[in-house]
Amino acid sequence: MSRQRELTDILNKWAYEYYVLDAPTVSDKEYDAFYDELKKLEAESGEVYPDSPTRRVGGEPIKAFVQYNHIARLYSLDKSVTCEELQAFLTRVSKVAGGGTEYTAEYKFDGLTVCLTYENGEFLRATTRGNGVVGEDVTAQVLTIKSYPMRISYKGTLEVRGEAVIRLSVLKKYNETAAEPLKNARNAAAGAIRNLDPRVTAERRPDIYFYDINYLSDGEPLSQEQAHDFLVKEGFKVFPYFRICRSEEEVLAAIDEIEVGRKTLDVLTDGAVIKVNDAAVREAMGYTDKFPRWAMAYKFEAEEVTTKVVGVVWQVGRTGKLTPLAQLEPVELAGATVRKATLNNYGDILRKDVKIGSRVLIRRSNEVIPEILGATEHTDDSREIEKPTVCPACGTPLNEVGAHLFCPNRGCRPRIAAKLDHYAGKNAMDIEGFSESTAYLLIDKKNVRAFSDLYRLKAEDLKDLEGFKAKKINNLLSAIEKSKTPELDAFIYAIGIDGIGRVAARDLAKRFKGMEELKKAAYDDLIALENIGDITANNVVAYFADGENLRELDALAEVGVTPRAEEAPKGGVFEGESVVLTGSLAHYKRSEAQKIVESLGGVCQSAVTAKTTLVLAGEDAGSKLEKAQKLGVRIIDEAEFERLIGKN
Template identity: 40%
Template sequence: MSDAAMGTGDNPYLRDPPTEFDPAEELDAATARAQAAALREAVRFHDRRYYVDADPVIDDRTYDRLFERLRRLEEAFDLDAADSPTRRVGGEPLDELPTVEHVAPMLSIDSSGDPEEVRAFDRRVRDGLDDAGLDTDVTYLCEPKFDGISVELVYEDGRLKRAATRGDGVEGDDITANIRTVGSIPQRLRGEPPERLAVRGELFMPRGPFSEYNSERVAEGKEPFANPRNAVAGTVRQLDPSTVAERPLDCFFFDVLASSAEFETHSEQVRRLPEWGLKTSLRVAHVDDIGAALDYRDRLLDDRDDLSYEVDGAVVKLDDRRSCEALGATSRAPRWAFAYKFPPRTEETTVRQIAVQVGRTGRLTPVAMLDPVEVGGVTVSRATLHNPDQIADLGVDVGDRVEIQRAGDVIPYVEAVTEPGSDDHFQFPDHCPACDSAVERDGPNAFCTGGLACPTQLQRAVEHYAARSGLDIEGLGEKNVQQLIDEGLVERIPDLYDLTVEGLADLEGWGETSAENLVRELEAAMEPPLADFLAAIGVPEVGPTTATSLARHFGTLDAVMAASTAELEGVDDVGPIVAEEIHEFFRSERNRAVVDALRERGVEPRAAETETGTELEGLTFVFTGSLDGYTRSEAQELVERHGGNATSSVSGNTDYLVAGANPGVSKQDDAEANDVPILDQAAFETLLADRGVETEG
């Protein structure tokens, strides 16, 4: 069929497609648009046959020619389309991964490897349904518990609008550009999907392609990934989509988070998803009772090594969705689902060396260096020994024959000594192997007392200082920080503020623009909020929440540093152990020297407001979506600073839900169910103004 015949009859590129084309420059615009549309439809069809159905109807060479023709037409006639399959080759690198709110919570699942715990789950389900006056003669849907990364995909009118990581279950990183490169994920749904559909899937790397990809990394002199899950985690947050496109990612879908269509059962969801081009596992099964669910897991365990992807158990879900809604969820997990885990994989090998690694907080972790051994399809050459007490309890030493387990198929650890190679156990050092500072014990754990001056802690400390949860300094990722340390430009955190454009621009891989950007970012971080600074400098047990409480209570950095243990215990979220950690941190001369050096370079945290007003006293707010002019956390702080409460979920005690741009659906549904007024940003700021609260939004 000639190019001129495009646009009439059936699509010629679906079956036995022609691969000889007229030169693109000889086509008129209308013919090019029609051919590109047909090729997009055909490539999507062949993607489905290959990735979802595992039943391709053309060979790879023919597919490549169709794909290349489509890309050539789009380039020649500027026919770019957001959902074109050609987007899979990547796109422009991103500056960052913004945070987005999920349309519905992405909860964890309670789990156990004990069958009695699974039976107890079944009893809780039946008791809960009985209390709700519902039928207790239940059935379950069973599916593999995939060992990958959970993602949320949102489709509107059948087109992929957004993709996000699970994050904390409420918010995640926006990875839309990266997800568009994954061949098994459709950018446009097939058939007649719901107008609005949010689905949960598991992004994974199949075993075979993972092994091949790791071999390529080794050949290129790069460090191989420890396991497929780590490979996916390291891939999905790449800022360059073309890098993601080169890696063999795949995805299974298993849950509908939100939809404009109704589903009576989880089984119905699983049946419908493939109709729209969303790949599901063939190992899903509907069972009549919990005994059959236990049998399902045991069969899956028997077949585990024959699967092309990693699984670490079976998920058991109550099938009827109305019953699921009646049971509800805790703050972290649904009451209607349970994961029956596989036992850890075990093998034996020999300990050749025991190394002691230094973490960001100074914690010393002993690691056994092993003769490589394959444990469940993954080559393991090192395993954690946890702490000095664990070494003594195991009696482990260099030369011992040991049993290795992989907990949750991720973290290898030494389970037992099966054949001692000596009469003693490894003697834990009493000085830090990196800086020779004294080692102190805290219960079973050991810590280097070198603090921020310990060189091995330096890279982790700098990365933490610049991370989003710290001062959010762009351009100080792992690779750049390591380079700055290797070049001798950064020997401790204050050295960051001595960096110059000229000195950075001379480094390999840097240019004047990237150097100017980093120096500008550092200058912008000279007067950080006190809470951000406290979270950034690595005080043990002090994350963003505790840092905010400290800032509000004490107001200034000097007040925090001078606080006694008793005064620290008077802060919300700070107990005796955390208070002692904070007090010891600032009592350390080395840590104080680092803080002093930062101040000498002009870093001065802004004082926090310590007085709480009463303008919003008695009112409870929940926020969803993004606000113009300030972040959601800043809005929450504003409310609390004026005597109100800001919570994360809507309940009958909530007075207002404030909905910004791209709000979450579940919070709005909860607000309507509880008769909670929903305010847009303008109405929220009007309410604040009426009560005498000023905003800068």
């Protein structure tokens, strides 16, 4: 096999792992190095394979969209919004099919429907649904999306159907820097695909979830389950949720599951799709002039609505950062009443053109408080939101750092309350019964300021607090007492170093094994850890260079708070080893291999450094392997790894 063919195959495999399976096995850097090499070979040979990944970039803008007649009509689905309508559909099906018909249940995504055509095993073209009979050719645009294969094993003519969407997290990221934020996720997806400039498509990073086969030239018609399996087998990205329902009860249960599940999805959905599974039953039921009779979209409430902004309050967080929170006219959104929504910072207010008195579009978000996407309409009494110059809580003049405003006063009341609340939280010191309102009470009445003050509280101090009876006092004090021996990682998380979440805290605990060692950690030691980036590494160093922080840590030690370092498994084969994984393993996902290394005493690093003692190199290992060779680090392959862990 030529090097060019080999590179094309490897890059396609990596793209499949990254974009379709969501399980990357190499870093972006390794991918880029191979990609650059392929581009060079293509330039030299003058040949670009039909399935080359270099074809999947945004090309030159096109003049106009070319119309395309679909091989088979792309039907839309009949919709039901009430249980009665859904029940009527199920009854119609059972009349034709008799009892025991199987159904399938899937999410209905709110994006733009696209149709991909393959011939002789090669991707040929992508089109929009259009009116179902005639669509538009969007091949250049869809080529920039990587959630489908360029080559498949099926050799007949094939048309598959999918929904192009933009994930909410991707949209959020895009909007953080975009001159013109994209308000609506559905319009953003449609606008990305139906854009004459494929570079715009690429920039907005849409994704496609494939869910059906629209045309198959050879072979029997497939059931929905077979179509789903076909898509998976050929390397198309499908959404993980796919249910076979063997009764009407199971259909209703699946719809419930979808309605709950959609609230935490990173993609906009507007319903559930219920289809008859069996191809013969489908044929017997046929089509109306608009819809298949054997499928139904059950629509949920909208995930985006408009409402009016009635005011803005600026909240002070534990780092002193001010976050504007919009007060809204109450509105129903995805099954809940919404009264407030976040705006990230003052710049965000300006970019989104949000004013008090204006109507705004809000969207359900993965977090508890929804996000304002932008203003839709201003009224005569709309007025600008003022940028505060002093802290609304303590009156201290604010600092402006980048896009954010900060209250620099460490004694600022809401800052302390948020810090204490975070410290006592479930994932931190886990002080049961301690809430933000407890924090405010203790700050206002008992002069509590620091974490260590909590441990000096006595029962008689708390007696005069409103709502504190003997039992409650007892519970709180024993919960505080119990928190004196936290796991080290929980403690590191609890003290609230900027940017250190639970995962990063665990890395720090594993690597440094104690607060004294962590205090002395250098930037280079920190950045080498898997979940610590440049900014966070600097935050950690800055935190332990601060006299006030160090005094508070001493005070905590004095009152008896002694974090327990997690005992690294003793005698494991990787004890004392700093391990880097690179390339793909045949029998383990990267995360699985990491867990095994850690369970046998090793510490995983993201990059090869002078501290690295061992590199586990799988197939197609790239630059990390080269660096390890240069540094003379011990390198093992998968077979050796399996031997070490006792598999062989």
